[in-house]
Amino acid sequence: xxxxxxxxxxxxxxxxxxxxxxxxxxxxxxxxxxxxxxxxxxxxxxxxxxxxxxxxxxxxxxxxxxxxxxxxxxxxxxxxxxxxxxxxxxxxxxxxxx
Amino acid sequence: xxxxxxxxxxxxxxxxxxxxxxxxxxxxxxxxxxxxxxxxxxxxxxxxxxxxxxxxxxxxxxxxxxxxxxxxxxxxxxxxxxxxxxxxxxxxxxxxxxxxxxxxxxxxxxxxxxxxxxxxxxxxxxxxxxxxxxxxxxxxxxxxxxxxxxxxxxxxxxxxxxxxxxxxxxxxxxxxxxxxxxxxxxxxxxxxxxxxxxxxxxxxxxxxxxxxxxxxxxxxxxxxxxxxxxxxxxxxxxxxxxxxxxxxxxxxxxxxxxxxxxxxxxxxxxxxxxxxxxxxxxxxxxxxxxxxxxxxxxxxxxxxxxxxxxxxxxxxxxxxxxxxxxxxxxxxxxxxxxxxxxxxxxxxxxxxxxxxxxxxxxxxxxxxxxxxxxxxxxxxxxxxxxxxxxxxxxxxxxxxxxxxxxxxxxxxxxxxxxxxxxxxxxxxxxxxxxxxxxxxxxxxxxxxxxxxxxxxxxxxxxxxxxxxxxxxxxxxxxxxxxxxxxxxxxxxxxxxxxxxxxxxxxxxxxxxxxxxxxxxxxxxxxxxxxxxxxxxxxxxxxxxxxxxxxxxxxxxxxxxxxxxxxxxxxxxxxxxxxxxxxxxxxxxxxxxxxxxxxxxxxxxxx
Numbered sequence: 001x002x003x004x005x006x007x008x009x010x011x012x013x014x015x016x017x018x019x020x021x022x023x024x025x026x027x028x029x030x031x032x033x034x035x036x037x038x039x040x041x042x043x044x045x046x047x048x049x050x051x052x053x054x055x056x057x058x059x060x061x062x063x064x065x066x067x068x069x070x071x072x073x074x075x076x077x078x079x080x081x082x083x084x085x086x087x088x089x090x091x092x093x094x095x096x097x098x
Numbered sequence: 099x100x101x102x103x104x105x106x107x108x109x110x111x112x113x114x115x116x117x118x119x120x121x122x123x124x125x126x127x128x129x130x131x132x133x134x135x136x137x138x139x140x141x142x143x144x145x146x147x148x149x150x151x152x153x154x155x156x157x158x159x160x161x162x163x164x165x166x167x168x169x170x171x172x173x174x175x176x177x178x179x180x181x182x183x184x185x186x187x188x189x190x191x192x193x194x195x196x197x198x199x200x201x202x203x204x205x206x207x208x209x210x211x212x213x214x215x216x217x218x219x220x221x222x223x224x225x226x227x228x229x230x231x232x233x234x235x236x237x238x239x240x241x242x243x244x245x246x247x248x249x250x251x252x253x254x255x256x257x258x259x260x261x262x263x264x265x266x267x268x269x270x271x272x273x274x275x276x277x278x279x280x281x282x283x284x285x286x287x288x289x290x291x292x293x294x295x296x297x298x299x300x301x302x303x304x305x306x307x308x309x310x311x312x313x314x315x316x317x318x319x320x321x322x323x324x325x326x327x328x329x330x331x332x333x334x335x336x337x338x339x340x341x342x343x344x345x346x347x348x349x350x351x352x353x354x355x356x357x358x359x360x361x362x363x364x365x366x367x368x369x370x371x372x373x374x375x376x377x378x379x380x381x382x383x384x385x386x387x388x389x390x391x392x393x394x395x396x397x398x399x400x401x402x403x404x405x406x407x408x409x410x411x412x413x414x415x416x417x418x419x420x421x422x423x424x425x426x427x428x429x430x431x432x433x434x435x436x437x438x439x440x441x442x443x444x445x446x447x448x449x450x451x452x453x454x455x456x457x458x459x460x461x462x463x464x465x466x467x468x469x470x471x472x473x474x475x476x477x478x479x480x481x482x483x484x485x486x487x488x489x490x491x492x493x494x495x496x497x498x499x500x501x502x503x504x505x506x507x508x509x510x511x512x513x514x515x516x517x518x519x520x521x522x523x524x525x526x527x528x529x530x531x532x533x534x535x536x537x538x539x540x541x542x543x544x545x546x547x548x549x550x551x552x553x554x555x556x557x558x559x560x561x562x563x564x565x566x567x568x569x570x571x572x573x574x575x576x577x578x579x580x581x582x583x584x585x586x587x588x589x590x591x592x593x594x595x596x597x598x599x600x601x602x603x604x605x606x607x608x609x610x611x612x613x614x615x616x617x618x619x620x621x622x623x624x625x626x627x628x629x630x631x632x633x634x635x636x637x638x639x640x641x642x643x644x645x646x647x648x649x650x651x652x653x654x655x656x657x658x659x660x661x662x663x664x665x666x667x668x669x670x671x672x673x674x675x676x677x678x679x680x681x682x683x684x685x686x687x688x689x690x691x692x693x694x695x696x697x698x699x700x701x702x703x704x
Contacts, residue, residue: 016690016693017690019686020686020687020689020690021686021687021690022683022686023683026682029686090682090683
């Protein structure tokens with residue numbers, strides 16, 4: 001595998017680690033999620049452009065749309081939690097009340 | 099060319115003159131009531147001329163004046179039918195109204211708006227005349243609605259009183275329900291017979307007249323306070339006593355019965371409607387007689403007595419004797435108006451006291467009123483050879499000897515005895531015994547207005563039955579032979595009622611009631627009918643409308659079906675199936691550990 005792919009793959013792994021391991025703020029997890037989406041986007045675009053997979057060119061756009069949707073969803077959940085508690089500390093998510 | 103139509107039109111025009119003069123200075127005059135009374139007396143005397151011509155020669159007239167409009171094939175014009183019924187009723191009504199106007203000059207003389215009162219009374223009289231002389235149903239309807247409106251205005255004369263306003267509204271509402279029947283009849287005649295003229299209706303044959311006659315029966319139920327639409331009549335006693343004497347005893351409430359009498363050629367071949375009328379009249383007369391037994395307001399007792407006599411008139415129509423019913427209308431007007439005027443005299447003399455439990459001992463104090471009250475009550479109960487005898491006894495005899503509903507007949511006889519009972523009650527409590535009113539009032543009945551008016555009706559109550567029944571043309575053959583026990587039924591039942599009521603009233607002086615029994619409560623609360631109908635029916639319809647309009651449409655369909663149900667369902671299901679504890683960091687860490695372990699272990703797959 002060439003250096004570019006390893007680089008981007010490493011970026012993805014790093015963001016994944018960042019999302020799975022976080023201490024107190026929920027926001028950091030969401031930010032790492034965005035990072036994962038970004039690295040996936042770049043990897044997908046590079047692969048398609050290098051291998052001339054023309055018909056798959058719409059996939060990065062679709063990925064971007066879904067990333068935006070999920071970011072909005074995540075942020076709304078964050079805002080819901082933050083409305084109740086004032087901060088977004090993870091220790092607040094111990095009581096699942098509807 | 100005789101003066102029949104000229105005299106009649108003159109009489110009717112004389113009545114309208116004070117109304118036309120009401121926009122001039124005459125209306126503000128203190129003597130306006132005198133003018134109105136004199137106009138009515140002149141109209142009475144002039145209308146006697148055509149009546150005597152009718153009695154002598156049997157001449158009937160139809161005056162068709164003014165062509166109003168033609169709607170496609172139907173011609174509407176102003177026409178007066180001066181036949182047997184209207185010719186005899188008009189002088190009677192004018193005579194009674196003359197006496198009542200003279201009486202109300204005494205009764206209402208301290209009222210600042212007495213001119214307006216007389217104008218309203220005169221307007222009522224004019225619309226009543228329009229009603230009885232109408233030749234087509236449209237003109238009859240004009241008179242019908244007119245008497246309803248004037249009744250509303252006159253019942254609510256003292257409009258500062260809440261009860262008076264409620265009673266006036268009640269009268270209008272109940273009359274309106276009857277008007278629906280009237281309009282249905284008019285529509286049926288328009289569709290099927292293409293006319294509203296009485297002559298064309300009577301000569302056209304049709305297979306059955308059930309529907310229009312039902313409409314007329316409903317109209318009579320509303321206007322004449324038969325059972326089912328009766329509570330407005332006792333409530334109408336909120337008006338001044340002259341109003342009660344004129345409208346709700348002699349003139350307006352007989353309009354319903356008069357309507358049925360007018361349409362008697364249609365009714366005499368329809369057995370169903372006759373039976374319905376008979377049963378309705380029988381129920382009315384018994385029910386209102388029961389209610390009259392325990393009332394304490396003297397005007398309400400006389401109002402229930404009116405209602406009972408109206409039921410008797412309906413019974414007479416139900417046994418196919420319209421002419422007897424009409425005779426009873428004419429004779430009843432005399433003594434009922436006189437009864438109301440006597441009670442008005444008592445009320446005014448006792449300083450506006452209407453409760454008979456607070457009257458008493460008026461036998462020596464008001465001799466003239468006492469005399470006329472006793473004669474009026476005797477005439478009402480059908481004492482032989484007074485006025486009421488000539489109509490009431492004939493009615494009871496015809497009912498006894500006709501092939502009719504035995505239950506209705508029995509009820510009518512019971513009601514006849516109850517008539518004697520409550521008349522005794524009035525006389526006993528108001529006139530006899532020791533006085534129960536405050537001794538600080540001056541009792542004086544020596545006013546010529548009062549004395550003359552009651553005297554006229556007194557002479558009428560004694561002699562009018564004889565004069566009228568020996569002057570009219572014979573129509574239906576009265577029953578000549580019957581067993582003697584049937585002939586004496588009315589008299590025996592009445593005497594029984596008198597004796598029983600006298601005994602019971604005398605016992606109330608010595609013994610004490612322990613507690614009102616259930617029968618007493620039934621009678622005193624008017625059979626619970628107003629309590630149920632005035633509360634339950636509006637509450638039911640309002641509840642139904644709230645449930646259907648607000649609950650069903652707005653709340654359920656617009657709000658609850660999609661939005662609120664979705665959110666509710668989601669919340670419930672998520673609380674049901676969530677058993678997580680929200681330890682996100684732990685879940686993420688275990689995920690990461692699993693990923694690393696799987697990558698490390700599965701590296702050696704080869």
